[in-house]
Amino acid sequence: MMSKTNAGRFFEDYTVGEVIEHAVPRTLSGGERAMYHALYPARHAFYSSDEFARDCGLHEAPLDDLIAFHTVFGKTVPDISLNAVANLGYAEGRFLKPVHMGDTIRSRSEVIGLKQNSNGKTGVVWVRTTGSNQLGEDVLSYVRWVMVRKGDVDAPAPETVVPDLADAVKAGDLVVPEGLSFANYDFVQAGEPHRLADYKVGEKIDHVDGVTIEEAEHMLATRLWQNTAKVHFDATARDGGRLIYGGHVISLARALSFNGLANAQIIVGLNSGAHANPCGAGDTVKAWSEVLDVAETGAEGVGAIRLRLVAYEAEGDPFTLKGEDGKYLPHVLLDLDYWALMPV
Template sequence: MSKTNPGRFFEDYTVGEVIEHAVPRTLSGGERALYHALYPARGAFYSSDEFARDCGLHEAPLDDLIAFHTVFGKTVPDISLNAVANLGYAEGRFLKPVHLGDTLTARSEVIGVKQNSNGKTGVVYVRTTGTNQLGEDVLSYVRWVMVRKGKLDAAAPDTVVPELADAVAASDLVVPEGLDFSGYNFAQSGEPHRLGDYEVGEKIDHVDGVTIEEAEHMLATRLWQNTAKVHFDVTNREGGRLIYGGHVISLARALSFNGLANAQIIVGLNAGAHVNPCMAGDTVRAWSEVLDTAETGVDGVGAIRLRLVAHRPEAEPFALRGEDGKYLPGVLLDLDYWALMPL
């Protein structure tokens, strides 16, 4: 009997099953330091304990995307080890800040399956929840993945495609307990712009760019314990290793500091798609569009809904789709999220 695990294939998933993912992860300042080294992350809320205390918390939590990447990485051996590509996200909610010393575990429920017409792959939909050592859920999101079939003659399962909300309702966003932006320090945050300075439909070119190197991508993939073969095994995919989609998300989010420095805390992930492959050597730039704004009922705290687009230089800022309605070849990421911002 083999003691190794080749990973799950499309025919191995059953709608309704719950998968408890292995290897809990205790997070420390090391993850924060590496995150800030890998990405040009400069959000004051996550960089300074004193800034976070002035906003009502006892210390700066870990960057929200550290929690996301950590939980995501837990799921890879069971969900996307044999994936062709991670396709999209929906219904993401950040439920509780993650602090130094917290231990995260993850579980996923299979909520949909659909075999592709080629009979060689299928799409698996899962809802993943990350939980801390106290049994408190810290985040939850849906993602769908294209996975290879292990046996091409395996019968196609009944198609189940879940109905997913277009966006997380503003009323369902969770504001961290104690958060208060009424005494917000705009000088320390890096920009003077508050929620009222942004208009729905406004577009912001974040100007800067970052060229992805093979070494930093590999470091990031290992940091988040992401074992998907397409990211680290150059023999697994013709044309080279794919850059982990979360790496692109974090790069684009960090680049958005220039123009959105006060969109401090991600609290909702409405939708997202990795629309074209990203490879080492690509230069990533970003732009954002304001989709909506809302009040939260908490002192000084508002919410801003943003479309964040990562693209290569050949795609001009604010260009997204061609006349045929398809994403332009230079567009890498189309992400729709909610963030908290001072009113």
């Protein structure tokens, strides 16, 4: 009898070049915003106040960029990472259009690379995922790669294809939201006086604060973004308990970065990212940032700042990343390289 259930794809089920349309479209509302701000200490003014966003040239405050990211990402999980061992990295991410309440988001992915691991039990799958709205406009595009189990260890290895990915999104390829201007930017309402000229390449910022991850919060986040990866919600799928969804750590770290980077308002590029070590309930997450680059944009008063955002367990030291062997130190949870827009 034919099964009507879906056990998810395994490594041997992917083919380079195939395009996967993901279920299920999702209409976003103020509920996602309220839940996002309940889960994470997110305080950037551009996403908190319609009036602040109007003063910056938009008709209302969009939803947080990472709400769009998590929504697009969550759609892909049943087809890409349901049987994943780990989500390994990100590249070439661009936020193409703000997402507003009432927008319906859907996702599609193209398989762009495959490489079986030497153990013959797992392989790495690279996909380029694009999220679009109800008008067919693309709102987000990024590449990620995941380690996926083989369902049949005797299945032949596919031809190895490793995509050639850019080290970073070029500043000239960043998309500034239509109409955005920081000419009337209110630094008092934003929470800090620091503008782009106050940040220097190589500067490091300790964001000071920490958040202890609770099991209930993580499970709410996993369900909110409809992330069905077994390692996140099924305690029997992984030795040592449920693995905290990497996007949960990204949002925590981004929210913590407000203290020192309150005016890095809008994420527009995702250059690279690594979930360096597993994170579990009870861990206290702290964060620090390093300024990697600054650039101009064509929008009035709007500059771009490239940042390395590192999340780490509170027992570790800030500003430490890798050991002499080049591997991430055990306390490092996330190493994220992104572009944000900031008043010049």
